[in-house]
Amino acid sequence: MTCASCVARVERALRRVEGVRSASVNLATEQATVEVEPGLDLLRLKAAVEEAGYEVAPAQVTLRVTGMTCASCVARVERALRRVPGVLEARVNLAAETATVDYLPGTVSVADLKAAVEAAGYGAEELRQAEEAALEREHAAELRDLFRRFVFAAAVAALTFVLTMLAAYTRHHLVTGIGPVDRLIEALAHPVALAFGPNPFLLNLLLLVLATPVQFWAGWRFYRGAWGALRHRTADMNTLIAVGTSAAYLYSALATFFPGWFVAGGVVPDVYFDTSATIIALILLGRYLELRARVQTSAAIRKLVGLQPRTARRLINGLEEEVPVEAVRVGDLLLVRPGERIPVDGVVVDGASAVDESMVTGESMPAEKVPGSRVIGGTVNLAGALVVRATAVGEGTVLARIIRLVREAQGSKAPIQRLVDQVAAVFVPAVIGVAGLTFVVWLVFGPQPALTPAMLRAVAVLIIACPCALGLATPTAIMVGTGRGAELGILIRNAEALERAHRLDTIILDKTGTLTAGRPEVVAVYPVNGLNAAELLRIAAAAERRSEHPLARAILRRAEAEGLAVPEPAEFRYRPGWGVEAVVDGRRVLVGSDRLLAEVGVDVDGLGPSLEMARSRGQTAVFVVVDGRLGGAVVLADTVKPGARDAVGAFRRLGLDVIMVTGDNQQTARAVAAELGIERVFAEVLPEDKARVVRQLQAEGRRVGVVGDGINDAPALAAADVGIAVGTGTDVAMETADITLVGGDLRLVAAAIALSRATVRTIRQNLFWAFIYNVVLIPVAAGALVPFGGPALNPMLAALAMAFSSVSVVSNSLRLRRFRPPVAA
Structure with a gap:
């Protein structure tokens, strides 16, 4: 809005919506206050404003969501949040345990969003940067709890397994050899036979006593999650584990107390307490390893948050006082001694020094600072003392904006994730259906006695299915990829930009300020x-x-x-x-x-x-x-930037066509292009015509990335498939470009494209593994190979495979932490 007529137009548009009682628009605050009838769909108000030719700027909040275990949980939380009136979009990240919600300002409170998540059976808290340390402590506590439960479950599972095997030896004389291992087994089996005698009841009772705390204490989290899902008439990963292990446990309990029922039906009353305990132990181990790996995927955010100093030295009337960094206000004078981090963004008013900005900009060489130089909060003063006047504090600093941008990118969803979400929505119910069908088919058509193999194969299907791997395949790769980019000084706006960047085949470069130093x-x-x-x-x-x-x-x-x-x-x-x-x-x-x-x-x-x-x-x-x-x-x-020639060479090695588009004259443009080895040049092009060049190349079927300074190049950056702003880390371009390079090194553009390709390749590897794993092993677990002489999959092996599936996906994503740019910056 720019004037009073805009105000009138927006008010008329809002008042025309059926159910609106009154509408008042304030030009100064750019806000509309609307009184509506109960039950009005608030998205109609947004549509009315947009039809009038204006935009409604959404507010955004990030929630930390606890209790999610698989892709089904993600779908459930997203549905719950999207049902809240006023919510425009909700994106849930399983790996980061966050929900990013866009909503109409003034229509939704954080309390409303938390209530929606909690009603879906999960916990929710607003996530602020200052809470990262507390979140890290929570993860550490959860890891300790998982490890403690795993150790207990593993010890009991090992004991029940040994006792079960020895009992089988005493009953069936399975060992007939005379080797040292045979003699050891016979020596161990003898006291078991003496203690429990030929009647298996006492041994089975002992196994029941041992397995019960594993089932209901070590495995309590699975029951809690399954109950939460059941209350909301849905199912998730916890449901599969709880149903599968409970089936083995209850079957064994019935065989312990009512063996006659089984004998009457021609079934040997064997017990499988070792199976249920081992499954829980292996899944807890998988959860522990998975969580530990997931914590590592957010290492980049924690590293950035760790750059923020806790205190600052404020100068008042020449006297120095140490204050919390939250107490610093714009205009305050701050003293920064050698070796200290600069507390907030500012301008040097006294002193000279070199400042290490590598963790924020990716530039390896220290930057010289003199009076009038800008400094970034979180960077390290290396040499002399500096007096800095604060120009931005709190959420307004470059570092805070970088953290917010990285967090938003890590919480965003790649387009490829939509397929995963559609599969995840039906995956768990489908697995339960397959398990039920497996049980019925083997019970009816399997060789008699069929009850035990039917039960074991149904349990194997429930346990081996792994929606966790599907849910983690994309977000973990995006988290690690965008985090690694931030460490290099590459800020990727969202997962969609990351995915588009890997398809680029053409790079358009501006001359002034991009290829050249920009300081003529x-x-x-x-x-x-x-x-x-x-x-x-x-x-x-x-x-x-x-x-x-x-x-x-x-x-x-x-x-x-x-x-x-x-x-x-x-x-x-x-x-x-x-x-x-x-x-x-x-x-x-x-x-x-x-x-x-x-x-x-x-x-x-x-x-x-x-x-x-x-x-x-x-x-x-x-x-x-x-x-x-x-x-x-x-x-x-204007001199050519250091590294520009290396960058052009790196683009070619990546298979990209390099084109220079500039407003400068033909002779000057071609002289610079010849120096850099660029063959195709568009010269004397107006800013608005640069976008026309982009569209012309796109019409030829090219996928075009535009690299510029984000000022004169704004139309071209907007028209490009991927807009890359160079050297504007303190500018508005950070908020609008698809990719922002905080420093000015053009070689990082090649690094950004190579990183996007590596990340998308990792996502595809993860999804391939997750889909193939489930497509191949679920039929094997159901016994599809048995009629052809193939093996039947033991539920314990199914649990091991399931745990390995999730851990392998996260571990594969973590390889991106070792990504190296194609040319050193």
Whole structure:
């Protein structure tokens, strides 16, 4: 909204929605207050505003969700959150245990969202950056609890297994050899036979006593999760484990107390307490290893949070006091000693030093800081003491924004995840159906007595099915990939951008500020028509005084360095891609490109040889027109960025076509392109026309990435399949570009594309394993190979395979932590 008519238009649009009692729009706060009838779908209000030509900016909150175990849980929590009136979108990340919710501001409270999650059977708390340490402690406590329960379950499972095997020996004389192992088994079996005699009841009773605490204490989390799912008429991973182990446990309990029932039916009353206990032990081990690996996937976030200092040294009237960093306010003066982290973003007002910014920008070389230099909170002051004036604190610092961006990226969903979500929604009910069908088929058609093998194969199906691997395949890879990117100074906006980046086949590079250093310097001044060099430079600097263009800044710097008095222009107008128009000392002055000269009908007579020489060297001429006559030209040169040549070579090795698109003239553009080895060049292209070049390439079937500074390149960045902003970590581009490089090293663009390819490759490997595992092993567990002479899968082996499946997926994702850029930055 820009004016009162916008306000009226939005109010009319809202009032037309059936069920709206009143609507009031505030232009200053950019907020609409709407009174509605109960039951109105609030998304209709959003649609009404958008139909009127405006946008509703959603609010966002991140919740920590506890109690999730598999992809079915993810689907259930997302459904619960999306049902809350006012919620626009909800994305749940199983690996991070978070839910990111977009909602209409003022319509939903965090309490409403927490209540929805809790009603679905899970726990929820708002996640703030300051709570990372507490979250880490919770994970440590959960790991200790899992390990304790696993050790107990494993010890009991081993004991029950040994007792069961020895009892089988005494009953069936299974060992007939005379080797040392046979003699050892016989020696162990003898006291078992003496203690329990030929009647198996006492031994079975002991096994029951041993297995019961494993079933209901060590395995309590599975029952709790299954009950929560049942209350909401659904099923999840816990349901499969609880039903499968309970079936083996209850079958064995019945065989212990009512063996006659089994004998009457022609079934040997064997017990399987060792099976249920071993299954629980193995699954607890898998959960422990999986959680430990999942904690490692969020190491990048913890590392970034760890950069934030706890305290700051504030200077008041020359006196130093140590205060919590939360107490620092914008404008405060802070003392930073050598070896200390800079508490918040700021500007150096006194002192000089070198600052290590590698953990934030990815730049390995320390940055020199002098009065006037900007510093980033969380970076390390290496040499001299600095006095810094705070310019951003709390959530407004670069580091806080990076953490938020990384967390949002890690919580986002890749398009490929949609297929997984659809499968997960029906996976557990389908497995329960397959297990039931397996039991019935083997009971009816299997060789008699069929009850025991039917039960064991149904249990094996329930246990071997692994929705966990499906749920973890994509988010763990995205978490590790985006986290590794953040460590390198590559900020990836979301999982969709990550997935699109791996498909790129063409890279468009801007020249000024991207391929070149972006800090041009004046190398020559050519006056004509009676002006001298100093006067020409003064007039040009005055006209450019209000411009932020790098060439304008360079002209102003040179004029000030020569001690020229540069007045404020009386009028000023910026014309993108052309130049500026201003009134200086009562004279109308135009400063810009030769395109500007052509528009006003001024030729460059008298500058020909000088211009040809400058352009052949890759230098840029800025023309000055005073009251309709050519006043001369200011020639500037910009150096190629360190690493730009390496970056272009890396793009080629990645199979990318490299194209330079610039507003500069043909000669200058081709001189720089030749130096870098770029063959295809679009020169003299206006900012709005850069987007047209992008669309032209896309029409040829290319997938185009645009690399720019996020300012003049904004239209092209928006039109590209992937927009990559370079060296704008403190700018708005961090919030809008698909990928942002906090530092200015172009080699990190190649690293970002290589990282996206490695991440997508890992996701595909994970999904392939998760799908193939379930597709192949569920039929094997059901006994599909038995009629053909193949093996039947023991439920204990099924539990081992299931635990291995989840752990292998997470471990494969963790390999991305070792990702190395294709060319060192």
